[in-house]
Amino acid sequence: MVFPKPNGSLHQIEKSIVETLRSSPRSSNPFLITERQGEKQLCIQSRSLRVTDFALLKTLGTGTFARVWLARLKDQKDKNKVYALKILRKADVIKLKQVEHVRNERKALAAVIDHPFITTLIASFSDDKSLYMLLDYCPGGEIFTYLRKQRRFSEETSRFYAAEITMTIEFLHDVHGIAYRDLKPENILLDADGHLKLVDFGFAKQVDNRETYTLCGTPEYLAPEVIQNSGHGLAVDWWALGILIYEFLIGQPPILGSKPYADL
Structure with missing residues (x-):
């Protein structure tokens, strides 16, 4: 198997980005995701998303109380744009006493949303049965x-x-x-x-x-x-x-x- 070849010049650019981020003030704003999405011109509002908005293409991974799907927004024009949709079953999260861990995960991902070496939390939403985290997809x-x-x-x-x-x-x-x-x-x-x-x-x-x-x-x-x-x-x-x-x-x-x- 051959590795995806890292791009040296890109690495230098990302390093400068990290140095810039290190000087940024810490934020605990609960609306951080929506604000950052506005900066990046993402047309996804967490409060308006539903799991039925997505076509679930295949399973990327499974855990004790969560499953990660390769997903695509049904109404988006670019059919090649895909995401990783993490679905956490509320009943299992509560039964296994993972509420604090799930809360910490969302909080941490919201805080570090701009880092080039950390998965990007694009949106999060919920319904009666599950919690959802929409993440960037890593094809490697x-x-x-x-x-x-x-x-x-x-x-x-x-x-x-x-x-x-x-x-x-x-x-x-x-x-x-x-x-x-x-x-x-x-x-x-x-x-x-x-x-x-x-x-x-x-x-x-x-x-x-x-x-x-x-x-x-x-x-x-x-x-x-x-x-x-x-x-x-x-x-x-x-x-x-x-x-x-x-x-x-x-x-x-x-x-x-x-x-x-x-x-x-």
Whole structure:
């Protein structure tokens, strides 16, 4: 399998965009999505959308209480324009006690809507049974798929994606005080130009300089302080990045299993 080839000049442009975003003030405006859509001239208003407005083309992924569809607006002129529509069943979200995580995900995505390496939340809406998040579609698929087929990445490829992830984490931490808390290959997609997009912000939380005690994430990538429930902060993302870089170069995380730190 061949990677989408990253465009070097585009990378420099995106880097300058990130630097500009880092100097932007933090916003907690609940109407941020609508305002940003106006700036980008998107003709989608969250309050007016319904799931019946979309043609659901195929399933992109499934989870415990959510399914992601490749979708297209039925009445749009450009039939090639598609989106990723995440559908979360309200009953399952409540039953599995994921209300706070879903709320945190939407809040985090609304805050970082302009970042080039983070999936874009275009709109969100709901009905009696489900919650919906309309996201940009990444045709490159999961970086996990490429890693498993190639077994390991070259040092050059690993360095390139590690740099983009570093810029993304730094932006989340420094600009918004958000801990991502679920960094792993399955949550990194590739866009049409070969650049990464961080997705699935279900465990993301604004912590700033405080500590939080929620046990969440994927075992192989968890920092010791998360396992020990001793309180954790933004630093857990840097631990996970170290694990991820090791996996890029070697082909698997350094510690495997559902209890990777059983001796701690």
